[in-house]
Amino acid sequence: MQTKKHSRNPTAFMKEEYQDLVTKGFDWRLRTLTSGSDPRCLVDGKKVIMLCSNNYLNLATHPKVVKAALDATTRYGAGSGSVRPIAGNMAVHDELEKRIAWFKKTEASLFYQSGYAVNAGLIPQLAGEGDFILSDELNHGSIIDGSRLSKAERGIYKHSDMADLERVLANSEKYRRILIISDGVFSMDGDVAPADQIVRIAGEYGAMVYIDDSHGEAVLGEHGRGVGEHFHIEGKIDVEMGTFSKGLGVVGGFAAGSNDLRNFALNKSRSWLLSASHPAGVAAACIAALEVMETEPQHVKQLWENTHYWKKQLASLGFDIGNSVTPITPVMCGESHTAKKFSDLLYGMGVFAFPIVFPMVARDRARIRSMITAGLTRADLDEALSAFEKGGKEVGLI
Numbered sequence: 001m002q003t004k005k006h007s008r009n010p011t012a013f014m015k016e017e018y019q020d021l022v023t024k025g026f027d028w029r030l031r032t033l034t035s036g037s038d039p040r041c042l043v044d045g046k047k048v049i050m051l052c053s054n055n056y057l058n059l060a061t062h063p064k065v066v067k068a069a070l071d072a073t074t075r076y077g078a079g080s081g082s083v084r085p086i087a088g089n090m091a092v093h094d095e096l097e098k099r100i101a102w103f104k105k106t107e108a109s110l111f112y113q114s115g116y117a118v119n120a121g122l123i124p125q126l127a128g129e130g131d132f133i134l135s136d137e138l139n140h141g142s143i144i145d146g147s148r149l150s151k152a153e154r155g156i157y158k159h160s161d162m163a164d165l166e167r168v169l170a171n172s173e174k175y176r177r178i179l180i181i182s183d184g185v186f187s188m189d190g191d192v193a194p195a196d197q198i199v200r201i202a203g204e205y206g207a208m209v210y211i212d213d214s215h216g217e218a219v220l221g222e223h224g225r226g227v228g229e230h231f232h233i234e235g236k237i238d239v240e241m242g243t244f245s246k247g248l249g250v251v252g253g254f255a256a257g258s259n260d261l262r263n264f265a266l267n268k269s270r271s272w273l274l275s276a277s278h279p280a281g282v283a284a285a286c287i288a289a290l291e292v293m294e295t296e297p298q299h300v301k302q303l304w305e306n307t308h309y310w311k312k313q314l315a316s317l318g319f320d321i322g323n324s325v326t327p328i329t330p331v332m333c334g335e336s337h338t339a340k341k342f343s344d345l346l347y348g349m350g351v352f353a354f355p356i357v358f359p360m361v362a363r364d365r366a367r368i369r370s371m372i373t374a375g376l377t378r379a380d381l382d383e384a385l386s387a388f389e390k391g392g393k394e395v396g397l398i
């Protein structure tokens with residue numbers, strides 16, 4: 001018979017910590033889609049207008065993108081069989097990287113399993129012992145995680161505050177390398193980083209610039225190439241990190257930049273080296289999404305028309321919609337229970353818009369983050385607006 005040396009229950013913390021989250025209202029309750037992520041879709045069995053996906057151009061269900069995934073799957077199979085450095089590098093992966101470099105106007109690129117995998121795998125290699133990572137205070141959590149995996153010293157500058165960035169840089173001579181990291185578009189507020197100024201200031205201090213353009217691609221710039229195109233600084237950002245999981249409608253991350261960057265990243269990023277490559281269907285769908293970006297410019301145009309209309313109408317109803325300049329449109333609610341109640345009311349009226357609460361945003365800055373996509377019609381937007389008006393009155397926001 002087994003004798004017990006300690007009386008502790010080794011897994012009791014799971015239930016306890018979960019219960020604590022439930023009590024505070026910080027637990028995640030999953031909604032389930034039973035259709036594709038379309039402007040009108042099925043969520044928990046109910047027909048709703050989708051207002052919280054990152055699928056800005058609705059490419060996730062674009063026929064050309066879907067067909068590319070099917071064709072490549074038929075030809076190459078469902079899985080790649082290995083990590084890329086051993087036996088999982090397929091012709092579609094190579095081709096996709098050439099297309100990404102073309103899209104971002106860089107020499108080269110490296111395709112990763114996700115945007116998260118880029119930040120977690122590359123940032124700790126770009127800066128290590130004796131180096132300095134300087135990060136905007138509102139950067140995405142995956143940048144924070146990547147920085148935490150590094151042995152570099154870490155500093156924070158005030159949100160998009162270039163004077164504060166220079167203040168921190170002024171004392172940075174002692175470091176071997178300096179890496180400045182910023183989101184291109186900030187995911188919770190929808191404002192754009194002054195990437196042109198960051199590049200200029202970094203040049204003066206001999207620092208590297210890393211821009212996470214996850215919410216910029218397919219959105220910013222005349223051709224939807226992201227923050228580089230928006231500020232006409234293409235090719236001047238040392239590391240342009242991006243993802244296919246948002247506006248490009250598929251999944252997978254990338255780092256675009258020089259050939260030197262690609263060689264370095266490929267040989268050093270542990271997330272890339274130690275985790276299998278995407279199935280060919282994913283890579284082929286990504287290629288098709290970039291092709292659609294090139295041949296069907298109407299989607300980006302429509303995205304912006306919808307965005308302008310939506311923001312104008314919401315503001316005229318009296319909502320506080322923050323200072324977003326992109327399709328990310330926060331509707332400020334203050335306390336998290338207001339945001340949650342508002343979201344439930346909207347869902348009841350057939351509008352799926354998710355509440356964003358602490359710890360993603362400050363405790364008193366809870367919001368409904370409405371996300372506009374190109375495929376929403378004027379009728380969809382008007383129907384959603386009338387739900388926002390009714391719900392907003394009921395929770396006392398307007």
Ligand SMILES: *Cc1c(COP(=O)(O)O)cnc(C)c1O
Binds near residue numbers: 115116214
């Ligand atoms: C979504 C997002 C990521 C993660 O991208 P995935 O491809 O979904 O892993 C990284 N950074 C920012 C700013 C993001 O918005």
